[in-house]
Amino acid sequence: MSKLVIAAVGPATSVQDGGRYGAQRYGLTPSGAADRLALAAANCLVVNPPFAAAIEIGPLGATFTARDGKVRVALAGAGRNAEVAGRPVSFNESCTLNDGESLTLGFVRGGTFSYLAIEGGVKGEPTFGSLSVNARAGLGSPFPRPLQAGDILDVDASAATVERKIELPAAADRPIRVVMGPQDDEFDEGKQLFLDSEWKISATSDRMGYRLEGPVIEHLHGHNIVSDGTVNGSIQIPGNGQPIVLMPDRGTSGGYPKIATVITADLGRFAQIPAGVGFRFAAVTMAQAQAEAREMARLLRILPGRVREMRHTDLNDALQNANIAGAAVNAFDSGTWQTWSLPEP
């Protein structure tokens, strides 16, 4: 058994997996990774099930140190500078920390959450089938709270020699798509204002909800409704007219009218919008939203098939070929020398 020591960590960094479903009727929110595609990509790289528990890393930097053996990890999600013992590490590739080596991550760039998957997964005791941290309910394992410097995770010692890489479709640069409702009839001109305006995510946002800043959305009949159920992506309009988009640690019910709901396929992309960066919403039909949900489900299903092994000998072969063919090969730019092979079935 190896260990992964959390040597340094900022806030909003916690163990998250696919979520804790089935007890929303008792007020237990699902939690789980804010960007499920990034979680799945990181896990596939270290041959874990796609929604196995990994470390969801908030915007600040972090350092993880291998102890008592090798530890293989993979990064996906929002990019940031990453290095192991002075060597740069790429996102969407696995890498191995030798005993005593540290993975050092800088401040996030152009996103919010990065995901660090660990070969063999995070060891813990699931509650309702999940290791995800829900600090308010005292749930999550191995720690029922965000990670702190000094925490130590038990992990599998890695014997693997071959690293892996995955290519993901580029995140679309387009509005966040929503289905209007369930309470869009509580708004009149507010609906058009909501769709026509530029919004920014407030710095006071967290995994319960992202608070938006923009024009004031007026209610038709006041801001109190009888509480009803919420989903990830519910867009509530509270009394001050500034929307709150509910995230995986949301309350399971809420008493503010919900003007629209972010479509499933765009939840991860929305979660990654950095605070202070302008974005827009666009309404789609239910048929379009469900087609996108099925397409996202398909992408998640075929994700393991997009993983490619990075052969040990790739660099030598490429350099040798370069001598013969005279092609420009830069040993520090993996794009010029990596060749890919399918993993063994």
Place this chain on the structure above:
Amino acid sequence: MTAPLPPPRLLPSGDAAITVEFSRAIDEQANRRVLALDRALADAPIEGVVETVPTYRSLLVHYDPVQIGFDELGERLTALAQLPVPPATKTRRWRVPVAYGGEHGIDLEDVAKTLNTTPDDIVARHVAGDYQVAMIGFTPGWSYLSGLDPSLQMPRRQNPRLLTPMGTVSIGGVQTGIQCLAGPSGWHLLGQTAVRTYQLHRNPTFLLEPGDAITFYAVDGKEFAEQDLAAAHGEFVAELVAS
């Protein structure tokens, strides 16, 4: 042959959930239909339905859009929701102890003053109620009860408290409730129960179900302390009354 009940409104909650709405207001008949539809789905599951969340006036149905689409699920839910509401066959009834007033219910005196009566009278009216768990939500185990004496209805506090104790029994609007975890609340705090409606390593983790009947009885501070110790060790403390 009974005429079918009026259809509920089907409100899209994104592409993976439908809100089946029976009323816009708090309405006991609507809540009965919510719980009946919830039971019907539990008894004869529809493939693709992932989980359900009953509330006062609507049932939120989470589903997998890969397995079933909005239109088909909506039709099936509408048909189910229009069937006559069967009488609840086995309602569980719980007797829940409450330490009213003092440090356990810091708003009892103010509520009595506002309603021009004595704290004892408020307790008597609250204990006399026959309640039903209308929904559980917000935080784990927070149980919203219908059946509050209309003379105890009061608007919520102007300034919600950021932290109220675990086990708080409170009133707000037409509702009363039992909260399990410490947390924010804008309701008026009448008392505190040792009963944990949510306790992780106990079987069952969640004590109450939507639809359960509840009556309260008053205990003093010493009894509360004893019950609290027992509850901390996993005892229910609430008594299940055969019905």
